Amino acid sequence: MDPTASNNPMEVIPMIIVAVDVAKDKHDCFITNTDGEVLFDPFIITNSQSGFEDLFDKIRSVTDSLQNVKVGLEATGHYHLNLLGYLLDKGLHTCLINPLQTSLFRKSLSFRKTKTDTVDARAIARLLMSDQTLQPYSLTSYQNEELKSLTRYRADKVRERAKLKSSLSRLVVILFPELEKLVPTLHMATVYDLLTEFPGASLVASAHLTRLSHLFSDSSKGRYGKEKAIEVREAARHSIGAVFPAKSLELRHTIEHIRFLDAEINEIEAQIFALLDKDPPKMLAIPGMGPRMAAVIIAEVGDFKRFSSPDKLLAYAGLSPTTYQSGQLISTYAKMEKRGSRYLRYALFNATKYVCIWDPTFRAYLAKKRAEGKHYNVAISHAAKKLVRLIYHLETTGETYLSKVS
Numbered sequence: 001m002d003p004t005a006s007n008n009p010m011e012v013i014p015m016i017i018v019a020v021d022v023a024k025d026k027h028d029c030f031i032t033n034t035d036g037e038v039l040f041d042p043f044i045i046t047n048s049q050s051g052f053e054d055l056f057d058k059i060r061s062v063t064d065s066l067q068n069v070k071v072g073l074e075a076t077g078h079y080h081l082n083l084l085g086y087l088l089d090k091g092l093h094t095c096l097i098n099p100l101q102t103s104l105f106r107k108s109l110s111f112r113k114t115k116t117d118t119v120d121a122r123a124i125a126r127l128l129m130s131d132q133t134l135q136p137y138s139l140t141s142y143q144n145e146e147l148k149s150l151t152r153y154r155a156d157k158v159r160e161r162a163k164l165k166s167s168l169s170r171l172v173v174i175l176f177p178e179l180e181k182l183v184p185t186l187h188m189a190t191v192y193d194l195l196t197e198f199p200g201a202s203l204v205a206s207a208h209l210t211r212l213s214h215l216f217s218d219s220s221k222g223r224y225g226k227e228k229a230i231e232v233r234e235a236a237r238h239s240i241g242a243v244f245p246a247k248s249l250e251l252r253h254t255i256e257h258i259r260f261l262d263a264e265i266n267e268i269e270a271q272i273f274a275l276l277d278k279d280p281p282k283m284l285a286i287p288g289m290g291p292r293m294a295a296v297i298i299a300e301v302g303d304f305k306r307f308s309s310p311d312k313l314l315a316y317a318g319l320s321p322t323t324y325q326s327g328q329l330i331s332t333y334a335k336m337e338k339r340g341s342r343y344l345r346y347a348l349f350n351a352t353k354y355v356c357i358w359d360p361t362f363r364a365y366l367a368k369k370r371a372e373g374k375h376y377n378v379a380i381s382h383a384a385k386k387l388v389r390l391i392y393h394l395e396t397t398g399e400t401y402l403s404k405v406s
Contacts, residue, residue, distance in 0.1 A: 016063050018092075019125035020055075020073035022080045023047075027073075029055055030121040031062065034129055042121055047079070052086045059092070066091050070136075072128040074099045074120075081145065084137065093136040097124060105131075135306045147275050148299035152343060154268045155296075161261040164254055171251040174242055176201040178235040182228075190219040192255050194232070199248035201239035204232060282394035285401040286387075288358035289351055296347035297391065310392040317344045319385055352384040360404050362386070 014033040021028040025047050031040040039062045045051035059069055071087055071094040073080055080096070087094045102120060105127045128134065165187055172179055172186055172195070179201075183191055193215055198204045204212075212229035272295045281298050283289050307313040318341070356366040362383055369379035394401055 013068060015129075016059065016069040017125050017128050018055075018059055018069060018071040019121045019123075019128060020071065020083065021120040021124060022074050022076040022083065024079050027051070027055075027083065028121045029058075030125050031058060032125050047082070052083060056086075056090060067093075069093065070095065070128055072097050072124045072134070074102055074124065088137065095128065095134045096137045097127065097134070102127060135303075144299060144302050147272065147295060150268055150272050150275070151296045151299045154265060154272065154292075155343060155346075157261055157265050157268065161258055161265070164258045164261070168251065168254050168258065171247055171254065174244060174247055175199065175251060176204065176236060176239055176241040178239050178241070179232065182232055182235060187258075190216060190224060192259065193219040196252055196255050199251040200243065201236040201241035202243045203248070204236035205239070207233065209233065282398065282400060283391045285394075285403075286355055286359060286390065287403050288354035288356070288362075290354065293347045293351040293354075296343055297351070300341045300344035300347070304392060304395040307392070310389040313392050314385060314388055317341065317348060317388065319345065319348070319381070319388065348384050348388060349380060352380055352387050355387060356380070356383055 014035040014037070016039070017032050017034065019030045019032075026044050027047060028042060028044055029040070030042045032038050040058055043058075045055050059066075059071075063069060069092055071092050073083065073087075073094065073096065075096050076099060084094060084096065102123055105123055169180075169186055176195075179191070180186055185191075194204070194212075197215065198207055209226070209229060212233055213226040216224040216226075216228050216232075269292070273291055276291055276295055276298070281294050283294050283297065284291065301307075301313065301316070304313070307316065352362075356362045365386060366379055366383050369382050370376065374382070390401070393399065
């Protein structure tokens, strides 16, 4: 017999509330209803198929309609993803809750510094009942996790490559310091090919001119040739670079690793762009907004309509200013919260820099802020807020952005 069933058609049936505090190996659960009746005291399920089925069986035992169930679980690292996918497959309305939101809500309930998994599960249940703005996680949102995984994986690879590029620059300073002044950048195919075959000034100095000329011509696709080969070899013959075989070996391996990461990043980006092509975001019409940054923004935000206003999105991105006021003390300077997604914040700031170059409206806005005496980074942060409001409008209304001609 369903305890929530009623013979009176006018009687409001209480909503079943299922709260889950997520961890790596187990999850603490609590089932109650909106009348405050405890249907299942806090219990633990394992992070396994049998554990998930145990939770679902308990839910089915207290209601005949899954439409009358609201589940809430914390987005704890990546540990929630398997359970989230299971609950969505079962058709349950599931809300994904930021752990910070749970923490703040729990602290608002009591001055006591009590934190246990059981307390957290009960706090999640009360949050589900009190916060009407929490929206159920959709299958679309779950699929968006793939894009988020790809963009974050790409970010990790780019950071790894950046470290290797720094190592390469350090090694060139040791082995052939004059080379950097002879090329636009050390990080180009021509330089990588040169240093792979001749990893040091002494090796370049003894290289045959014909071989060097062919190497430069082939690697640069005709941009460089014999003239550049002569210039580089001459510099190598007068170089102060050390003859250091161990460092030369390290240099060759570093270039191999960079090129391997280049290939991995290209493969990741191909999958990212394929996902974007299925439903191109409206923000791509903004001049300067590239697909890489747009993908990160889409991945980190998900459904823009889950934010009731652009201010909520600004707060989520960690771009809203904090204000400190106590008694008669009011802080003069407002600082950025920086509590939101660092990936989203990074993408917004980088996108803003390019948008301010290519879009006349944003270029003028940045110039105006700079004319007011604001530091470049501060001016960019103002422009980033303006960009967030524009992106929010485009993605929630479906309108197409029309840039003003400068």
